[in-house]
Amino acid sequence: DAGVTQSPTHLIKTRGQHVTLRCSPISGHKSVSWYQQVLGQGPQFIFQYYEKEERGRGNFPDRFSARQFPNYSSELNVNALLLGDSALYLCASSRKGLAGASGELFFGEGSRLTVL
Amino acid sequence: AQSVTQPDIHITVSEGASLELRCNYSYGATPYLFWYVQSPGQGLQLLLKYFSGDTLVQGIKGFEAEFKRSQSSFNLRKPSVHWSDAAEYFCAVVTGTASKLTFGTGTRLQVTL
Numbered sequence: 001d002a003g004v005t006q007s008p009t010h011l012i013k014t015r016g017q018h019v020t021l022r023c024s025p026i027s028g029h030k031s032v033s034w035y036q037q038v039l040g041q042g043p044q045f046i047f048q049y050y051e052k053e054e055r056g057r058g059n060f061p062d063r064f065s066a067r068q069f070p071n072y073s074s075e076l077n078v079n080a081l082l083l084g085d086s087a088l089y090l091c092a093s094s095r096k097g098l099a100g101a102s103g104e105l106f107f108g109e110g111s112r113l114t115v116l
Numbered sequence: 117a118q119s120v121t122q123p124d125i126h127i128t129v130s131e132g133a134s135l136e137l138r139c140n141y142s143y144g145a146t147p148y149l150f151w152y153v154q155s156p157g158q159g160l161q162l163l164l165k166y167f168s169g170d171t172l173v174q175g176i177k178g179f180e181a182e183f184k185r186s187q188s189s190f191n192l193r194k195p196s197v198h199w200s201d202a203a204e205y206f207c208a209v210v211t212g213t214a215s216k217l218t219f220g221t222g223t224r225l226q227v228t229l
Contacts, residue, residue, distance in 0.1 A: 004159075033216065042206050042219030043160070056215035090159060103148060103167065103210065105217060107159035 002026070004108035006091050012114045013081050021076040021111045025093030031055075032074040033105065034066055035090040043090055049074060050096065078113075086115045118143045118211040122220035130228050131199050137192040137223050139207030148210035149190040150217065151181055155203045163205075166190060177201070202227045 005024045013019050025032050031050040035043035048056035049068035063079045072093075078085055089112075092105040121140045129135055141147055148167045152160040164175025171183040181192045190207060204224050208217040 035217075040221075042208075042221050043217075045216040045218070048215045050215075058216070092160075104150075104162055104165065107152075107161070109157075109159040 004091055004093050004106050006089075006108040006111050008111055009109070010112045010114075012116060014116050015081055015083060017081050017115075018077065018079050019081060019113060021078075021089050021091075021113075023074045023076070023091030023093075023108060025072050025074070025091075026106055029093035029095055029106070030072055031094045031096055032068055032072065033092045033094070034074070034076045035092065035107075036060075037088040037090055037110070039087070046076070081115045083115050086113060088112050118147075118209055118218055120207050120209050120218055120220040122205075122207055122223050124223045125221070126224045126226070128226040128228060129197050132196050135192075135194045135197045135201070135225070137205050137207075137225070139190045139192065139220060140188050141190060141207075141209050142188065143209055143211070147190075149181075149183065150208045150210075151175065151179070151190075151192050152206045152208060152219075153177075153203045154206065154222075160206065163192070197225075197227055199227045199229060201225060 007022045033048040034046040037043040045058040047066040052068045066076045068074045088110040090110045092107045119142045150165045151163040154160045163179045164173045166173045166183045204222045206219050206222045208219045211218045
């Protein structure tokens with residue numbers, strides 16, 4: 001079975017531009033989460049979607065938005081890019097929540113965004 | 117607020133030596149704890165997790181971790197390190213009504229031959 005797939009793998013943008021990152025979860029997984037990983041730090045939670053509804057939002061500005069489609073794939077959008085948005089953006093999927101024996105996040109390899 | 121601390125930013129061990137990576141958490145209730153590994157340019161792979169029961173958890177690649185409530189710790193161990201274990205290791209705790217992971221800052225492991 002295919003794992004979590006993300007596109008594009010690398011991209012370069014300039015300040016003020018907009019970016020859309022895409023994610024396809026593992027088949028059967030209904031929850032998608034997005035994390036930002038700045039160089040040298042641990043991943044930071046941005047959003048979680050379950051059954052196409054936002055279930056959690058991290059401490060990120062309104063320039064960051066996301067959505068989940070009926071096929072459970074997801075997009076992360078970032079407007080008015082800043083230099084500080086340069087990071088590895090990780091998508092993760094899970095069947096439902098993270099608690100209990102079956103709770104686990106499966107991560108994709110990420111989209112590396114460079115803002116110049 | 118829930119948090120995870122990994123005190124060691126960088127650790128170097130010789131191949132074949134034992135390894136222990138430290139993780140301390142701050143959480144009011146019984147935590148759900150995870151260890152992930154990230155190779156350069158890659159996503160994160162789950163090594164093991166603790167949610168209840170036996171406090172000694174076995175994971176993949178020969179790793180294990182021990183949950184110690186009295187010390188608020190969940191340290192990762194491996195008896196004999198291989199050169200391929202060189203990577204970044206992240207400890208994480210489930211927070212926010214079980215909807216997200218809060219990660220530590222990571223420990224970079226270097227293995228010398």
